[in-house]
Amino acid sequence: MLMEKSKDLGTPRRGWERGLEGRNGRHPEKPVREVTVSIDGKEVSVPEGTSVMRAAALAGVGVPKLCATDTLEPFGSCRLCLVEIEGKRGFPASCTTIVEPGMKVKTFSERLAGLRRGVMELYISDHPLDCLTCPADGDCELQDMAGDVGLREVRYGYAGKNHLEAEKDTSNPYFTFDPAKCIVCSRCVRACDEIQGTFALTVEGRGFDSLIQPGPTGEFLSSECVSCGACVLACPTSALMEKAVIDLGLPSESTDTTCAYCGVGCSFHAETKGTTVVRMTPNKESLSNHGHSCVKGRFAWSYASSRDRVTKPMVRRSIEEPWQEVxxxxxxxxxxxxxxxxxxxxxxxxxxxxxxxxxxxxxxxxxxxxxxxxxxxxxxxxxxRVCHSPTGYGLKKAFGESAGTNPFDSVDQANLIFVVGANPTDGHPVFGSRMKQRLRAGAKLIVADPRRIDLVRTPHIEAQIHLPLRPGTNVALLNAIAHAILEEKLEDRAYIESRCDLAAFEQWCEFIRRPENSPEAMAPVTGVPAETIRRAARLYATIKPAAIYYGLGVTEHSQGSTGVMCLANLAMLTGNVGIEGGGVNPLRGQNNVQxxxxxxxxxxxxxxxxxxxxxxxxxxxxxxxxxxxxxxxxxxxxxxxxxxxxxxxxxxxxxxxxxxxxxxxxxxxxxxxxxxxxxxxxxxxxxxxxxxxxxxxxxxxxxxxxxxxxxxxxxxxxxxxxxxxxxxxxxxxxxxxxxxxxxxxxxxxxxxxxxxxxxxxxxxxxxxxxxxxxxxxxxxWPCNERAPEGTPVMHREQFVRGKGFFALTGYVPTKEKVSERFPLLLTTGRILFHYNVGTQTRRTPNSTWSKEDLLEIHPSDAEERGIRDGDKTELRSRKGSAIMRCVVTERVAPGTVYATFHFPENRTNVLTTENSDWATNCPEYKVTAVQVSRVFEPVRHEERVNGKTAKGRGAVPVAGE
Amino acid sequence: MIEDLVQMANQIGDFFRSYPSQAEAAAGIADHLRRFWSPSMREKLIDYAQRDGRDLSEPVRAALALLQAPAERS
CATH class of the missing domain: 3.40.50.740 (Rossmann fold)
Known part of the structure; x- marks a missing residue:
């Protein structure tokens, strides 16, 4: 069993000044205003807005609780955390009551004890008493609370109506849901809403009939659940439980380490028994993920102990010979x-x-x-080289340093978010959830992507503007946005004059004002109406701070580096570099690209x-x-x-x-x-x-x-x-x-x-x-004498290169063009459950959700070709061909098709061309002219088991980006 | 290999087309080649320019002329 459990203060932190500079998470700035209260006679000063429960916890007094946890907003449903407050009637819930100056709180009295015991008695009357064989034994808040309130009997007996025979949902490969163990505290529902932002779970029914439901299918696997694990972490009992813990028991040791999937770099507690990993739980203290995780980092690590691992060095004289272990x-x-x-x-x-x-x-x-x-x-x-080399080149040219400007936390201050060629909810899910929290709180959103990514419209979020540009026309679009900003005089003159190289700026103005860069001239090139481009320009330039987030949809182009410089130009033009909530922020594909x-x-x-x-x-x-x-x-x-x-x-x-x-x-x-x-x-x-x-x-x-x-x-x-x-x-x-x-x-x-x-x-x-x-x-970094604890926001006083540089970013069309033979443009991307070419994730149960790459095609393009949803199709490009099943969807615009590239047997990358970025040779993976036709052949699912080919070891590739 | 080098060089040349003068474009291209290309690649391209050079764009040819001049590092 783990020796230490992290302390749960019951409700989230409140009342601290916002701001990122000068702190590294461990040194928060001063609270806005402090309030002093007395908890059982102990004086404690806490920031204004703090709950009585949190104040008590900070004073070292634990108030019993079930529905409260400091990662979620207070809810006040379990009625276990009742307290007495001098001068107030009744027994207020300490989680939803805010401290007031001079408040005198009593957390224990005979009456409180009786009330709490009564509540616990009701809970336990509908809860199995199988503690010794329960997977949460020793790690169960219900058990702890029964002990805390001194529950000694259940007077109601167990003969009445109950949920003890409810059927367990084992559909998710990583965790189970056992309604018999559920106390309907709603922590899972709130974790899904508040932290992950998927809104997959709900409480159905009222009173005794209340049941946690994973959407209309009633089953986790087929629901909208993205298996991020937030609900499992939030669950106080074994209702939601990792299958690995059910199989192996609770871990005995914990080591903090960093996830090896995407560029978010989530920190995890790797919880082990001996040298066997039992589970990975996200680190609440970490500034990269703040206790959240996605299905890959949280659950998909079994590839590390895959039988395919080679553990002995091997040598051969020629590649025709077999390997010899040495x-x-x-x-x-x-x-x-x-x-x-x-x-x-x-x-x-x-x-x-x-x-x-x-x-x-x-x-x-x-x-x-x-x-x-x-x-x-x-x-x-x-x-x-094949993913973010243009970021290195472009940002170095513009700002003087080959790195993103702002920390993830900075998104909390952004009032406008401009997502270009990135799909954070699939590619960088933990940051995607963070971004969604900010968007639900009111930040505006512009998305530039050939495909209607989830962010464009998802529960409680809708992009103000979606720019569904034709693949390969980023530079045209971004130049047109800059043109419109200048034309309508929406630039931040004062910022430019004090922070940027004025000679370069004037030269750039002369260039960008040319008619060939106007929204009207670029509309037919990009496929986005001029007025939509202008609306995007106005929105981006008039709301501050505005943050740009971009991904491989910018870099993997023949003008990848130019695209990055266009983004830098837009951010400088509107005075958004060097401030919290702004910046130019690359979402790096892999854990350690930076x-x-x-x-x-x-x-x-x-x-x-x-x-x-x-x-x-x-x-x-x-x-x-x-x-x-x-x-x-x-x-x-x-x-x-x-x-x-x-x-x-x-x-x-x-x-x-x-x-x-x-x-x-x-x-x-x-x-x-x-x-x-x-x-x-x-x-x-x-x-x-x-x-x-x-x-x-x-x-x-x-x-x-x-x-x-x-x-x-x-x-x-x-x-x-x-x-x-x-x-x-x-x-x-x-x-x-x-x-x-x-x-x-x-x-x-x-x-x-x-x-x-x-x-x-x-x-x-x-x-x-x-x-x-x-x-x-x-x-x-930079972390040196001048910034001993590091630098969250870069280019604050001045740019690393001194003055910000506006590069001339002429639009040069890619050589990859549609023709009669190849009339559609293919672009590529990732899905949540897999990572790059899938070397790791295909060797885990993540294959349960996705077993093959799929092609997305617009209904009008599909109809023209006699293709129906689910048909097997052949894609042909100038370089090669690939077979994959298709999804007919309006997510992609007519003329554009989209595919993932996680399964080497689907050969998506075989289609892509040798074109590359002019400055860095980053390949143009995002634009390939193709033709799609229907293949009349039955799809043989048995060809793939768990996403692996039957050919075995020698044929299984490793990912790269 | 020379076809690849020519294509890469011309693509670099295309970026510098939006520069106000040919001299600035040539200097920009030359600087890029100096900073990012290995000497053997530059030599091959210069050799091609002297031998034939017909597939090279005008700004690239001008840049190569600069490269042949004594190296100036920026």
């Missing part, structure tokens, strides 16, 4: 001697590495050090986004590493592969990355890999790229290692080892041993020492250490 020593010697041989034979630039945004900062740092200090070139790239980029994983940059040509920076590294560093940029991934095809690149170390599956133009990738003499793959599963590898080094899941991840808001958080590495070594140790075997001295003893080196060599990280992260929970 010892670590043999594998490392082989890798080292081969890299040395190739470098001697083909020259210094013939080898390189690709690192991963799935890995920790420490791992990514040591991989780039291996390349720069041991390989002796700059041929290091990372998978951020971190991987921060620590120097791009071929042109050392850590902290400093160009390799910068002599001073290079000298620092040269002194620390005792080698000379190449002052010229190295190869990007695609350049390595191209160089390989002409025999100039021969050896690649691939860390946590599957180029064949996740990079564009698979045949180009395969040709490149086939031409190499050494391909080393370091990963937790064999994947598509492993077919072309000569060495496989087994890696660790996030549960098996120490390190840090940096989320989309620059927040660095600790990843802690929860179970020992299945393969016996953490990944940084393996990389260190390769470096040593190649003759370079490297002697770290723990991941924290690698972070210490990053801090010594990177001015924006100089205040970061594992000790500080453990003490504060997290810090947002």
């Amino acid at each position: 010892s670590w020593q043999e594998a490392i010697q082989h890798v080292a001697s081969e890299f040395l041989r190739i470098r001697d034979q083909y020259g210094r630039y013939s080898i390189g590495a690709v690192s991963s945004s799935r890995c920790t900062n420490e791992e990514d740092y040591i991989v780039q050090k291996l390349v720069r200090a041991v390989f002796r070139n700059n041929n290091i790239d990372t998978c951020a 971190g991987a980029c921060d620590v120097g994983s791009f071929p042109h940059e050392l850590s902290g986004y400093r160009h390799v040509s910068d002599e001073k920076t290079r000298r620092n590294f040269e002194q620390a590493w005792n080698v000379e560093i190449d002052p010229e940029p190295g190869f990007r991934i695609t350049n390595m592969l191209s160089a390989a095809t002409i025999g100039e690149f021969k050896g690649l170390y691939m860390h946590g990355e599957d180029l064949v599956q996740s990079d564009p133009d698979a045949s180009h990738v395969i040709e490149g890999l086939r031409n190499m003499e050494l391909v080393v793959l370091h990963d937790i599963f064999l994947n598509e790229s492993s077919r072309y590898a000569h060495v496989f080094l087994p890696g660790c899941s996030f549960l098996e290692k120490d390190g840090t991840f940096t989320n989309a808001e620059r927040r660095i958080q600790l990843v802690r080892q929860v179970m020992p590495p299945l393969c016996g070594k953490q990944e940084w140790e393996v990389i260190q041993e390769i470096a040593q075997a190649m003759g370079y001295p490297m002697h770290y003893h723990h991941a924290s020492e690698i972070m210490d080196e990053i801090a010594r060599l990177t001015p924006t990280f100089s205040g970061v250490s594992f000790e500080k992260l453990a003490r504060l929970g997290s810090v947002q």
